[in-house]
Amino acid sequence: MDNKIYDISIIGGGPAGMFASYYASLRKLDVALIESLPNLGGQPQTLYAQKNIYDVAGFPKISGAQLVDQLAEQMNAFPCDQYLSTSVTDIKREDDLWILSTNKETIKTHAIIIAIGNGAFKPRKLTFDYDPSIEENNLSYFVNDMEEFKNKDVAVAGGGDAAVDWAINLNQLSSSTSLIHRRNKYRAMESSVENLNASTVEQLSPYIIKDVTFNSDVHSKIDILLKKIKSDDEKTITVDKLLVNYGFISDSKILRDWNLDLEGPFIKVDQQMETNLPNVFAIGDISTYPGKLQLMATAFSEGPMAVTRALRNIYPDKDYFQHSTSLFN
Numbered sequence: 001m002d003n004k005i006y007d008i009s010i011i012g013g014g015p016a017g018m019f020a021s022y023y024a025s026l027r028k029l030d031v032a033l034i035e036s037l038p039n040l041g042g043q044p045q046t047l048y049a050q051k052n053i054y055d056v057a058g059f060p061k062i063s064g065a066q067l068v069d070q071l072a073e074q075m076n077a078f079p080c081d082q083y084l085s086t087s088v089t090d091i092k093r094e095d096d097l098w099i100l101s102t103n104k105e106t107i108k109t110h111a112i113i114i115a116i117g118n119g120a121f122k123p124r125k126l127t128f129d130y131d132p133s134i135e136e137n138n139l140s141y142f143v144n145d146m147e148e149f150k151n152k153d154v155a156v157a158g159g160g161d162a163a164v165d166w167a168i169n170l171n172q173l174s175s176s177t178s179l180i181h182r183r184n185k186y187r188a189m190e191s192s193v194e195n196l197n198a199s200t201v202e203q204l205s206p207y208i209i210k211d212v213t214f215n216s217d218v219h220s221k222i223d224i225l226l227k228k229i230k231s232d233d234e235k236t237i238t239v240d241k242l243l244v245n246y247g248f249i250s251d252s253k254i255l256r257d258w259n260l261d262l263e264g265p266f267i268k269v270d271q272q273m274e275t276n277l278p279n280v281f282a283i284g285d286i287s288t289y290p291g292k293l294q295l296m297a298t299a300f301s302e303g304p305m306a307v308t309r310a311l312r313n314i315y316p317d318k319d320y321f322q323h324s325t326s327l328f329n
Contacts, residue, residue, distance in 0.1 A: 004108070005030075005109065006030050006032045006081075006107065007024070007030045007110050007111065007311075008024050008029055008030075008031050008109065008112070008310055009032040009098070009100060009107055009109035009112050010024070010031065010032070010112075010113045010115055011034050011113070011114050011115065012034070012042070012115035012116040012284070013035030013037070013040040013042060014041065014042020014045075014116075014117045014284065015041075015044060015299065015300070016042075016115040016299035016300065016303055017033060017035070017042070017113070017284070018033070018041075018068075018071040018074075018075060019071060019299075019303050020113055020115060020304075021075060021080050022074050022075045022077075022078055023304045023307050024080070024307045025075075025078035025079065026078050027307060027308075029307070029311065030080075031081070032107055032109065033080050033081070033082050034083045034086050034107070035082070035083070035084050035085075035086065036087040037085065040082070040084070041064075041065075042117050043064075044064030044067055045065060045068045046142075048063075049064045049065040050064070050065065050145070050146050051143065051162070051165060051166065052165070052169065053067060053296060055296050056296055056297065056300075083102070083104070086102045086104050086105075087102060087103045088101070089101050089254075090258070091112065096110065097109065098110070098279070100112070111279040111280070111313065112280045113281045113282070113306050114267060114275075114281065114283070114286060114287075115284045115286070115299075115303070116284075116286050117284055117285045118248045118286070123141040123142070123246065123248055124247050124248065126212065126244060131213070131214065134212060134214065138221070138242060139212065139241075139242045140243050140244070141243075141245075143166065143243065146170065147173075149173060149174050149241055149243075150173045151173070152174050152241050153174065153176045153221075153241070154170050154175075154242075155177075155239045155241070155242045156170065156242075156243045156244075157180045157181075157209055157243070157245065158179075158181065158244065158245035158246055159185075159186045160188055160245065160247065161188045161192060162245045163179065163188075164179070164193065166243060167201045168195050171199055171201050176202070177200075177201045177202070178201070178239070179196070179204065180204045180207055180208075181203070181204070181205040181206065181207070182229055183205060184206050206228065207226040207227065207228055208226070208227055209225070210226065210227045210234070211224075211225040212224055212242065218238075221238050221239065221240055222238070222239060222240075223236050223237070223238050224237050224239065224242060258277075259276075260276065260280070261275060261276040263288050264288075266286060266287060266288035267282035267286055267287050268287075269281065269282050269283075269288070270289065271289070271305075272305055272309040273305050273306035278313075279313050281306035281309065282306075283299060283302035283303050287302065
């Protein structure tokens with residue numbers, strides 16, 4: 001495909017990138033979808049396969065794995081070229097084209113949509129040293145299999161949507177569940193907090209984790225030392241499993257190397273998802289603009305906006321006023 005020139009190359013094969021590639025292909029554009037992992041799906045597939053998602057239109061709830069399966073089935077109707085296990089290392093402008101250097105080959109394209117989510121999946125870990133062997137059975141930063149928490153005493157650390165939702169979900173199969181948060185107020189959807197308050201999850205706030213050690217009596221369990229915020233009060237809880245959900249660390253170095261206009265780790269875009277670089281767009285969690293909401297529903301709407309703007313830029317004389325229903329007539 002060395003001589004092929006794509007209309008749009010989408011960097012990132014998570015839900016935002018998958019839907020954007022489908023929509024661009026639906027609009028009869030030639031699309032390359034580039035993903036650094038061996039499979040599509042991004043965080044919902046890799047980190048939250050069994051976690052329910054509640055902000056996708058048409059689905060009262062859907063797990064991460066189910067969502068990715070549905071997106072993949074949708075893409076099959078209008079397939080595009082997929083470059084898996086492919087990392088973009090550099091982008092350069094030559095005449096009216098963008099040249100993408102990757103760890104495998106060079107890709108030429110008229111437009112780029114960056115949909116890399118939070119970037120590399122690097123979780124924020126506990127800030128103190130602990131026995132690394134604890135991570136083998138007792139301490140997790142992701143949930144790969146909910147059955148591992150069945151009939152266990154579980155503690156979840158964090159106060160965002162992921163932590164609150166995991167506490168509620170795991171509580172349905174665990175022996176007991178505690179939620180540890182440094183504040184009295186959660187950074188989660190109101191409905192999730194309402195469900196949390198109505199559940200039997202023990203809320204331990206405002207507390208921070210000071211230490212994690214193996215229990216001296218039952219080595220298969222761990223002791224979690226908690227310290228109350230603005231107090232000398234401490235308490236220890238003993239659990240089988242600790243799930244830490246403190247979010248992820250995003251490395252924006254490569255984005256700075258591409259001369260993108262950033263706001264913290266995020267790429268600044270206008271109302272049509274275009275960056276400061278011509279025909280380079282950003283959608284999903286990596287993009288920011290006034291009033292931005294980090295929701296799956298938002299990411300799904302941003303893809304069509306970026307594709308439509310790119311289409312106008314590349315083919316200014318092409319009729320782009322089409323609804324999806326008209327494409328099948």
